[in-house]
Amino acid sequence: MATEDVKLIGSWASVYVMRARIALHLKSISYEFLQETYGSKSELLLKSNPVHKKMPVLIHADKPVCESNIIVHYIDEAWNSSGPSILPSHPYDRAIARFWAAYIDDQWFISVRSILTAQGDEEKKAAIAQVEERTKLLEKAFNDCSQGKPFFNGDHIGYLDIALGSFLGWWRVVELDANHKFLDETKTPSLVKWAERFCDDPAVKPIMPEITKLAEFARKLFPKRQA
Amino acid sequence: MATEDVKLIGSWASVYVMRARIALHLKSISYEFLQETYGSKSELLLKSNPVHKKMPVLIHADKPVCESNIIVHYIDEAWNSSGPSILPSHPYDRAIARFWAAYIDDQWFISVRSILTAQGDEEKKAAIAQVEERTKLLEKAFNDCSQGKPFFNGDHIGYLDIALGSFLGWWRVVELDANHKFLDETKTPSLVKWAERFCDDPAVKPIMPEITKLAEFARKLFPKRQA
Numbered sequence: 001m002a003t004e005d006v007k008l009i010g011s012w013a014s015v016y017v018m019r020a021r022i023a024l025h026l027k028s029i030s031y032e033f034l035q036e037t038y039g040s041k042s043e044l045l046l047k048s049n050p051v052h053k054k055m056p057v058l059i060h061a062d063k064p065v066c067e068s069n070i071i072v073h074y075i076d077e078a079w080n081s082s083g084p085s086i087l088p089s090h091p092y093d094r095a096i097a098r099f100w101a102a103y104i105d106d107q108w109f110i111s112v113r114s115i116l117t118a119q120g121d122e123e124k125k126a127a128i129a130q131v132e133e134r135t136k137l138l139e140k141a142f143n144d145c146s147q148g149k150p151f152f153n154g155d156h157i158g159y160l161d162i163a164l165g166s167f168l169g170w171w172r173v174v175e176l177d178a179n180h181k182f183l184d185e186t187k188t189p190s191l192v193k194w195a196e197r198f199c200d201d202p203a204v205k206p207i208m209p210e211i212t213k214l215a216e217f218a219r220k221l222f223p224k225r226q227a
Numbered sequence: 228m229a230t231e232d233v234k235l236i237g238s239w240a241s242v243y244v245m246r247a248r249i250a251l252h253l254k255s256i257s258y259e260f261l262q263e264t265y266g267s268k269s270e271l272l273l274k275s276n277p278v279h280k281k282m283p284v285l286i287h288a289d290k291p292v293c294e295s296n297i298i299v300h301y302i303d304e305a306w307n308s309s310g311p312s313i314l315p316s317h318p319y320d321r322a323i324a325r326f327w328a329a330y331i332d333d334q335w336f337i338s339v340r341s342i343l344t345a346q347g348d349e350e351k352k353a354a355i356a357q358v359e360e361r362t363k364l365l366e367k368a369f370n371d372c373s374q375g376k377p378f379f380n381g382d383h384i385g386y387l388d389i390a391l392g393s394f395l396g397w398w399r400v401v402e403l404d405a406n407h408k409f410l411d412e413t414k415t416p417s418l419v420k421w422a423e424r425f426c427d428d429p430a431v432k433p434i435m436p437e438i439t440k441l442a443e444f445a446r447k448l449f450p451k452r453q454a
Contacts, residue, residue, distance in 0.1 A: 070325045074318055095297050095300065098297045098300065099292075
């Protein structure tokens, strides 16, 4: 295991922090995990990411790198000779992985989150329908990218696996809240199996949060919905 | 000049299409420019980018690549031995370039656009103040990245130069509309000189739209503001 000067500012419950952690685990990079407390921001976080003031921040040899997908790129490029390559090797496959990773953040996740913040049954129903539709696109993307292999990236976890897989814990919390299953043997058979493999991967298993703990945390984050 | 099978679906007035065109010019890739008509979408565009239905789409050997910054990455990686490298060579510099490129699209441009869509003087004044503040950050980013060299990327145009430089035409239109100068010798001396160099670069000059033509087009796009 590499023993470079690596710190990660983050929190156990954050999807975006999990991306950086999975990438570090895949590359066998040891790091100091500096946990933030929800509701406050440490001086180091504010100093390291003065523009967005958000975690995660990776600090490598005293230099900060911000934004989860940029951190994953950085880890892949800075430690390109350690462990498996996280981005696909062919430029076209890289473009496709980046395209779907951006889709997951900019479109798919927006609709997932809107289920938790929906006002009334109609709005919630519409949000659920949109997630269904967008998840179907991801099922197709999985079949196209994986080409019959276990992961989006082929034989091992890669960029797009991390981008979507980091949401799996929160997605399960949303499923429980909405009383609706999105990952389902009938609708998304490939993603169901992929999700199992992803959560069982040695780079993911130790850091994937327990659903009960995450659900409890979600109730604190979205207190209005308890009314 | 490379003579591969390259097509670009786009329009002369689009910032995002310009990014792909500058990258192709930097790499000396010849391409067929398939211009879309504003207000309608060609069958080829809808087929090539069924998810977002947006230009630009680069079609290389019949395979479509979508989203401007992803296209620029693709061009740099697929033609890595032609012309200068567009992304910086060091992983940390790449992370910084990606960070500011994302900032330009997700934050800076949002405030620039809000000047054109502001309702009333107060809203417009607030939008102008926000652009001022965010442009100051970009002035600092330029000084940090360029290290006294002519471009964000050093001696020649690179990823971050393309990300911001592609906005220069529209930015001038917004300046005229708001009757307010953002790029100014006193407030942003480095960016003023950078903008001149960028527009004079042989990869940019032939495709940077004329401001009068762009302003006329803007009046068609934002007709409500004429009322």
